[in-house]
Amino acid sequence: MLDLAVCVGDPRSGALAERLGLPLAGAGQPHALLLRYDDAGLCLQQSDSGKPLVVRADWLAGKAAYRQGQSEMVSRALSLSKLDNPHVVDATAGLGRDTVVLARLGAQVTALEKHPVAFALLADAYERAQRDEAACE
Secondary structure, eight states, rough: OEEEEEEEESSTTHHHHHHHHOOOTTTTTSSSEEEETTTTTEEEEEEESSSSSOOOOSSSSHHHHHHHHHHHHHHHHHHHGSSOEEEEEEETTTHHHHHHHHHTTEEEEEOOOOOOOOHHHEEEHHHHHHOOOTOOO
């Protein structure tokens, strides 16, 4: 079982902890992994190492911009240019990187994610992208 908790300090933390069935962790309560909100959104943080490892779904910067260059390969692999109004199911959405590439190529994408923590990170990225005008174009 993972030593995972939701870090207190954000008004959304309590609802997230309840939805995921996780404990809330305050200062001085060590856990190997923490889900926490910061200025950039929800992240999963490994807290028991010297340098914390932080994972988040971010479709607006970083690797998302790099993935834009791979669009052509994805489009060809799925023959998207030959389809009218393509609908793609991303059955293992993870952090949504392929989902975003497919949507930017014009496909209607249904993203599925089984793991509740990955889904929470994915949902947070979706909400942040909806608030960003450039991402919605």
